Amino acid sequence: MIESPAAQPPSPGRPAGSGLHAPAGLGVLGLLLAVWHDEWSVPAAAGIVVLALAAGLALRIAALERAARQALAAELDETRRRLDAIIGQSPSALSLKDLDGRYVCVNGNVERLLQRPAAGILGRTDSELYLPDTARVFREHDRQVLETRRRHSIEESVVVDGEPRLYISHMFPVPDAHGEPALICRIALDITETRRAQDALVASEARLRAIFAGIGDAAIYCDTGRSIELVNPAFTKIFGYPAQEVIGRSTAMLYADAADFEAAGRVCYHPDMDSDPLPRTLRYRRRDGSLFWSESVGMPVRNDRDELIGYLGVHRDVSARLATERALRDSESRLRLFVEYAPAALAMFDRDMRYLVASHRWRQDYGLGERPLVGVSHYEVFPEIPESWREAHRRGLAGEVLGAPADRFVRVDGSEQWIRWEIRPWRDAGG
Structure with a gap:
């Protein structure tokens, strides 16, 4: 049986009241204060009601608090799960080191790089895991990150299985709750094959440019709209134009007759043209306005996806040959x-x-x-x-x-x- 507290006369000038703790089975959560202006006593029934309300409120608060803690824990678990998935599925070698340079987190790519499980990496420093020169470079980069407190992106060479591999590494400080550097994050992507492909492409382009420049006939590379992008030295010799005067201009400027330009577009310079066309003899105009005959071939240039990216035209000045052939025909006619x-x-x-x-x-x-x-x-x-x-x-x-x-x-x-x-x-x- 619950009884209300014994009635006490109120102090002069102070209303009567009762302070009740609100139990929730988990300790005191707060204080419920009831105040009466009745000078003599608090009815027993009213005390019971107040105490019941207090108990119910305390239970409700506890339930809400417990649900909030569970929701927060679930959200934290989900965040950790997502972060673990990002770290684990990243194509880069991702790691975290503390301020002493000891690894506190690595993903599978770091394990494959070092050829050891995470347990053999965590708690160790670069000097324990890499060759001395590599470890020294890593420590210097970490020092720069901590001093500048900014992200650094650097190409680094690492020996893997006795073979030097090239990595592009992005390093940045991870701050604590007070904004001070607490960890160093390194995200390193192996770009060895990409760099080899780039170097091979550069070498290939250099060879092609050398071949292009060495062609004895005038060679012109133009885009799909027949605007000139590249010419070789023989072009200048035959047409008289320096390269800078024609780059970006239409090849129409080179034709003696505009109708020949249009006809060449229909026959040679269109997306469905034959990749092995027959030569055509047309008249062209030099920079000084003089005309000459050229034996010309045009061909499409396509990328590795068979997409048209431009055209290559090669022009040989055959004016002298045609004059000789014409003189020979005249001589043969006279002899005949x-x-x-x-x-x-x-x-x-x-x-x-x-x-x-x-x-x-x-x-x-x-x-x-x-x-x-x-x-x-x-x-x-x-x-x-x-x-x-x-x-x-x-x-x-x-x-x-x-x-x-x-x-x-x-x-x-x-x-x-x-x-x-x-x-x-x-x-x-x-x-």
């Missing part, structure tokens, strides 16, 4: 006219005794009419040629000058012709 209209029976043969040209008198004297002769064997036209003449032909092809003042030629139909003939070899430019 001379032979065809010569008043004597003349014929020219190649080394296989195939006709190159025959005069009208030749056709007339041998009754050949308009029969096509070019490319036809002389012995097919005249199968009755005697062996003595065939031998004379062989000697003529060997360089002799032969002839006869009168020679009997029996035709296949039995008719006879008396012929005065002469054989002279004709030579190429090399003799």
Whole structure:
């Protein structure tokens, strides 16, 4: 049975009251103070009610406090779990050291790097785990981090399995509750293969640039919009433009005719073009305005994903060659006219005794009419040629000058012709 405290007369000028502790089974959590202005006493029932309220309130507070502690613990566990997952799954070698340089936390990559479990790493210093030179460098970097209290990013070489490996290490201080450095965090990523690939790429680019520069013809690399990005020294020699005047400009400036620029775009410089195109002969314009003929090829340049990234054009000045070929054709035409209209029976043969040209008198004297002769064997036209003449032909092809003042030629139909003939070899430019 719960009873209220005995009534006491109130002190003059002070209201009557009762102070009740609020028990919650876990110790005193607070104090519930009830005050009455009744001068004599507190009813027993009222005391019981107040005490019940106090007990209920205390239980409620305890329950809330316990739930809060559980929620905080769960949140802390979840935070730790996430942090452990981040540290464990990080592609980098992640570690924490105290101010004395002793490891207090490492992830699996550090274990693989040092080839020992975490238990063999924690509590040890760099001098116990690495070669002396490496440990000295690590200590110096840690000192810089603590002095500057800033993050440092440094490339470091570490010997792993007897092979030097290159790491990019990010180091920064981890502060305590007062903002003072308490730990040093190091996040190191192995960039050995990346650096090797970069070095190989640089070397490859250097080789390609050397090859590009050494091409004897004008070479132009342009982007997919046909704007010039790179030219070689031969370009300057042939077109007359220094590189800085053309970089970034359209290749249209080089064409003598705008229609040729458009046609080349349709044939050579488009995404679906043939990677092994045939050369085309076009006219181009030099820096001084003069025109020249170039034999040009254009080809696509693609990356390792087969994506078009630009075009390469190679141009060879063939003006002199074309002029020579034109002069040769003119000379051949004049020779052909001379032979065809010569008043004597003349014929020219190649080394296989195939006709190159025959005069009208030749056709007339041998009754050949308009029969096509070019490319036809002389012995097919005249199968009755005697062996003595065939031998004379062989000697003529060997360089002799032969002839006869009168020679009997029996035709296949039995008719006879008396012929005065002469054989002279004709030579190429090399003799």
